Amino acid sequence: MGRFDLTDVEWAVVEPLLPTDVRGKERVYDRRVLNGFFWRLRTGAPWANIPAPYGPYTTCGNRFRRWRKRGIRGRLLDAMSKVYDADLQMIDASSVRVHQHAACANKEGGSGGMGRSRGGLTSKIHALVDAEGRPVALKITEGQAHDGRSAADMLDGLGAGQILLGDRAYDSDALRARMAEQGAWANVKPMPNRKQVLAFSPFLFKYRNLVEPFFGKIKYFRAIAKRYDKDPDNFLASVELAALRIWMRA
Numbered sequence: 001m002g003r004f005d006l007t008d009v010e011w012a013v014v015e016p017l018l019p020t021d022v023r024g025k026e027r028v029y030d031r032r033v034l035n036g037f038f039w040r041l042r043t044g045a046p047w048a049n050i051p052a053p054y055g056p057y058t059t060c061g062n063r064f065r066r067w068r069k070r071g072i073r074g075r076l077l078d079a080m081s082k083v084y085d086a087d088l089q090m091i092d093a094s095s096v097r098v099h100q101h102a103a104c105a106n107k108e109g110g111s112g113g114m115g116r117s118r119g120g121l122t123s124k125i126h127a128l129v130d131a132e133g134r135p136v137a138l139k140i141t142e143g144q145a146h147d148g149r150s151a152a153d154m155l156d157g158l159g160a161g162q163i164l165l166g167d168r169a170y171d172s173d174a175l176r177a178r179m180a181e182q183g184a185w186a187n188v189k190p191m192p193n194r195k196q197v198l199a200f201s202p203f204l205f206k207y208r209n210l211v212e213p214f215f216g217k218i219k220y221f222r223a224i225a226k227r228y229d230k231d232p233d234n235f236l237a238s239v240e241l242a243a244l245r246i247w248m249r250a
Contacts, residue, residue, distance in 0.1 A: 139154055
């Protein structure tokens with residue numbers, strides 16, 4: 001077994017969730033191809049450099065993009081995250097540098113999830129995690145995107161009795177009001193220039209740092225630590241794949 005290959009336990013978890021509607025010629029074994037995905041994700045190498053034991057690199061690349069278009073990785077992550085600890089959730093964002101090979105992509109009128117910031121051309125990964133630091137929702141934006149406004153479409157799953165932890169970037173009356181409408185409480189650190197005194201628990205806020213190990217774990221994967229993918233959907237699929245590995249190991 002290769003260094004980055006799925007263990008028997010991990011394969012037993014993911015195998016029932018893979019698509020079975022195979023037509024035509026018998027395809028390369030899914031476990032072999034998934035191991036190719038993880039090898040490329042961990043090393044950051046081009047698809048063409050995937051070692052022969054994982055099958056033809058064209059098979060790995062084509063299946064990665066085909067499954068991405070069908071939303072397979074998103075469904076795998078959703079299936080895993082159904083067992084998340086929902087009472088306490090943390091949200092944060094982390095920037096990654098865009099490699100020059102990705103920077104030359106045709107944006108087709110959009111940004112391609114790339115933007116200018118102090119660090120140069122960057123993308124930002126937004127993550128909502130549970131009390132164990134396992135990902136619940138993920139999103140890619142330009143590097144200069146505002147954390148709080150970008151998180152607006154990631155919070156629909158919070159409901160009665162749940163608590164959201166966030167730093168000062170998420171401090172807004174609109175977010176607090178929305179959480180209250182959904183029955184949740186936004187324990188967000190207030191900005192120092194706020195005139196209105198808000199309910200805030202410093203004790204609970206200490207647990208917000210549980211989101212930081214998640215970013216540390218996904219950045220072990222070199223294809224995440226620096227963005228090589230031109231297509232933002234492919235890059236998000238890579239982030240979801242890394243998140244899926246974290247869930248399987250948990």
